[in-house]
Amino acid sequence: MRKLRRNHRIGALMNILTERPNHIFTYNYFTERFNAAKSTISEDIVIAKELVEELDLGCIETISGAAGGVKFVPKMSKERTKEFLVELSDKFKEKDRLLTGGFIYMTDILYSPNIANCIGKVFASKFLTEEIDYVVTVETKGIPISMMTAQALDVPLVIIRRNARVTEGPTVSINYVTGSTKKIQTMSLSRRAIKEGSKVLVVDDFMKAGGTAKGIQDMMKEFKADVAGIGVLIATEEPKKKLVDNYISLLTLKGIDEEKQEIYIEPNLDILEG
Amino acid sequence: MRKLRRNHRIGALMNILTERPNHIFTYNYFTERFNAAKSTISEDIVIAKELVEELDLGCIETISGAAGGVKFVPKMSKERTKEFLVELSDKFKEKDRLLTGGFIYMTDILYSPNIANCIGKVFASKFLTEEIDYVVTVETKGIPISMMTAQALDVPLVIIRRNARVTEGPTVSINYVTGSTKKIQTMSLSRRAIKEGSKVLVVDDFMKAGGTAKGIQDMMKEFKADVAGIGVLIATEEPKKKLVDNYISLLTLKGIDEEKQEIYIEPNLDILEG
Numbered sequence: 001m002r003k004l005r006r007n008h009r010i011g012a013l014m015n016i017l018t019e020r021p022n023h024i025f026t027y028n029y030f031t032e033r034f035n036a037a038k039s040t041i042s043e044d045i046v047i048a049k050e051l052v053e054e055l056d057l058g059c060i061e062t063i064s065g066a067a068g069g070v071k072f073v074p075k076m077s078k079e080r081t082k083e084f085l086v087e088l089s090d091k092f093k094e095k096d097r098l099l100t101g102g103f104i105y106m107t108d109i110l111y112s113p114n115i116a117n118c119i120g121k122v123f124a125s126k127f128l129t130e131e132i133d134y135v136v137t138v139e140t141k142g143i144p145i146s147m148m149t150a151q152a153l154d155v156p157l158v159i160i161r162r163n164a165r166v167t168e169g170p171t172v173s174i175n176y177v178t179g180s181t182k183k184i185q186t187m188s189l190s191r192r193a194i195k196e197g198s199k200v201l202v203v204d205d206f207m208k209a210g211g212t213a214k215g216i217q218d219m220m221k222e223f224k225a226d227v228a229g230i231g232v233l234i235a236t237e238e239p240k241k242k243l244v245d246n247y248i249s250l251l252t253l254k255g256i257d258e259e260k261q262e263i264y265i266e267p268n269l270d271i272l273e274g
Numbered sequence: 275m276r277k278l279r280r281n282h283r284i285g286a287l288m289n290i291l292t293e294r295p296n297h298i299f300t301y302n303y304f305t306e307r308f309n310a311a312k313s314t315i316s317e318d319i320v321i322a323k324e325l326v327e328e329l330d331l332g333c334i335e336t337i338s339g340a341a342g343g344v345k346f347v348p349k350m351s352k353e354r355t356k357e358f359l360v361e362l363s364d365k366f367k368e369k370d371r372l373l374t375g376g377f378i379y380m381t382d383i384l385y386s387p388n389i390a391n392c393i394g395k396v397f398a399s400k401f402l403t404e405e406i407d408y409v410v411t412v413e414t415k416g417i418p419i420s421m422m423t424a425q426a427l428d429v430p431l432v433i434i435r436r437n438a439r440v441t442e443g444p445t446v447s448i449n450y451v452t453g454s455t456k457k458i459q460t461m462s463l464s465r466r467a468i469k470e471g472s473k474v475l476v477v478d479d480f481m482k483a484g485g486t487a488k489g490i491q492d493m494m495k496e497f498k499a500d501v502a503g504i505g506v507l508i509a510t511e512e513p514k515k516k517l518v519d520n521y522i523s524l525l526t527l528k529g530i531d532e533e534k535q536e537i538y539i540e541p542n543l544d545i546l547e548g
Contacts (some may be wrong), residue, residue, distance in 0.1 A: 111432065115421055190379070
């Protein structure tokens with residue numbers, strides 16, 4: 001390949017770093033890919049750092065030593081996060097989402113790659129410093145947002161199944177009681193899905209009383225894994241006391257008025273602090 | 275915001291375009307975001323086009339007219355796709371993946387964000403010109419790769435459930451017969467998940483006789499949606515005749531020798547042609 005000009009290299013560098021956030025790329029990777037000297041790449045990275053800061057996209061970190069290199073840590077700015085959460089809660093308020101029985105149709109939002117990507121970035125931004133080893137969820141509706149969170153943190157996703165599968169080898173199954181309907185449910189996870197002593201972030205789409213989250217926490221004990229936090233997209237305001245306490249939610253569902261066809265849902269702007 | 279230098283703008287431009295492939299961003303979006311004149315942005319885009327071509331990352335297209343703007347169409351190069359498929363089949367060959375009953379443990383691969391992202395890009399590259407409206411899959415194991423395919427195409431993901439859910443409103447349910455075990459199964463999808471007359475790409479992780487893919491095809495008929503293609507990660511070599519024919523698979527499972535603990539799986543390099 002012929003030598004690239006500086007602004008070509010900067011563009012390509014940002015493409016590569018953006019594609020795989022939080023992943024450490026070695027300097028060698030770029031010297032080979034761009035056919036450039038290490039000193040040139042170092043200068044490029046300084047420029048990339050500047051632009052990422054100037055535009056409030058997060059930060060670019062350089063790691064020294066044998067396992068060293070450079071990584072892009074995207075962080076949604078407070079301003080952008082606020083804007084996004086307000087837009088998101090407006091979307092959930094749309095009247096035609098109301099279903100018989102007081103349920104809300106939400107899969108079109110949860111399965112939109114762009115929205116799921118933004119949700120994943122908000123969760124990742126909150127747990128960036130926790131050195132998470134896995135993102136854990138339970139099937140099905142929370143999988144897309146969990147996948148995007150895992151991508152933003154550059155860690156594997158783990159999906160707990162409702163039933164043990166032959167395709168997962170030896171599994172650990174637990175029973176748990178749903179917090180609101182008091183039904184006994186099962187969840188099941190392959191023995192080899194999580195290494196002992198890991199740190200996990202639990203992600204799910206919806207929390208009412210927190211029974212499922214509590215179940216996942218219990219499951220994690222079986223794997224001697226530490227739950228660093230729980231991120232849910234929507235938590236209901238009632239019951240106030242959930243079965244888990246170490247969770248954050250992006251939106252709060254305050255209630256539904258079936259007669260007026262109103263959904264009362266608000267962004268939790270206090271997650272923007274700290 | 276103060277004015278950005280050109281290489282800052284190029285880096286930021288590539289960050290924004292890479293974050294959301296196949297999405298059309300207006301020129302206004304960039305003139306506002308970068309506080310720069312339209313002519314300046316046009317010049318930046320010319321440079322971005324050059325670098326994307328030079329590094330074989332796909333292409334940047336400019337669309338004129340009222341709905342006009344610019345989009346990044348990432349395309350994995352043939353060389354990189356080949357390399358990726360060979361690495362991937364080597365991963366599936368690892369001896370300790372073999373489970374009792376001749377099953378292969380594969381969730382760690384399917385749920386790796388980076389691998390799923392690459393798989394999604396390969397599928398998206400194959401169906402780029404088809405004007406896909408939705409990516410459709412059936413729960414559970416195929417969801418992450420389907421989500422990444424949907425992201426690469428900038429279209430919504432649709433997940434068919436095994437059972438109808440109260441949270442999805444009115445649903446369409448169909449029965450289908452699994453191709454290999456001849457069991458009757460159900461799949462269910464919210465009436466409002468897909469608009470009539472849409473064009474869909476079906477994605478799944480595994481295909482043996484093709485019963486599930488056939489079921490999805492039948493389901494799509496109920497939505498008057500056209501199946502533009504089916505992408506599966508792994509198809510078994512036997513039975514050669516599947517219940518669907520318009521599919522591509524990235525890998526072929528040729529067989530398993532439980533005694534020798536060998537998994538015979540090969541990349542389908544012929545998908546690189548055409």
